Amino acid sequence: MNKILLIMMIVSTTSFAGSKEKGAQCNMDIECAFGLECSSGVCTKKKEFEFGGAGKSGKKCNIDADCIGSGKCEKNTFGQGVCTGN
Numbered sequence: 001m002n003k004i005l006l007i008m009m010i011v012s013t014t015s016f017a018g019s020k021e022k023g024a025q026c027n028m029d030i031e032c033a034f035g036l037e038c039s040s041g042v043c044t045k046k047k048e049f050e051f052g053g054a055g056k057s058g059k060k061c062n063i064d065a066d067c068i069g070s071g072k073c074e075k076n077t078f079g080q081g082v083c084t085g086n
Contacts, residue, residue, distance in 0.1 A: 023074040023084045041076030045085025057085030 020031050024043045032043035039058035050057045054069030060082060061073035067083035074084050 023072065025077050040080060040082045041078065042074045042082040042084065044082060045071070050085045056083040059083050 018030065018033050020026055020036075020043045021033055022036055022043055022045060024032070025041055026032055026038040026043050027041070029038045032038055035046055035049040036043045037046050037058070038044075040060065044058045047055065047057055050070065054067075056067055056070035059067075059070075060080060061067050062081055064073045066081070067073050069086060071084035071086050073081040075081055
């Protein structure tokens with residue numbers, strides 16, 4: 001019975017891994033989709049995938065204007081803003 005429970009937990013965990021899109025709240029990098037990382041609690045574009053951006057991906061912000069060239073300013077679970085990348 002314990003083996004079945006363990007297998008079910010592994011399958012359910014792996015099916016959700018990497019499924020969160022840019023701007024979604026997160027706790028770990030593995031939660032974010034390919035090319036994204038969990039930066040200050042928000043899935044943001046990895047710097048190596050931010051082509052032509054202003055290099056502000058993952059940096060703190062207050063409003064979208066703080067992220068010009070690097071996406072939108074999305075709030076994490078604590079209400080702090082983070083640039084999501086272009």
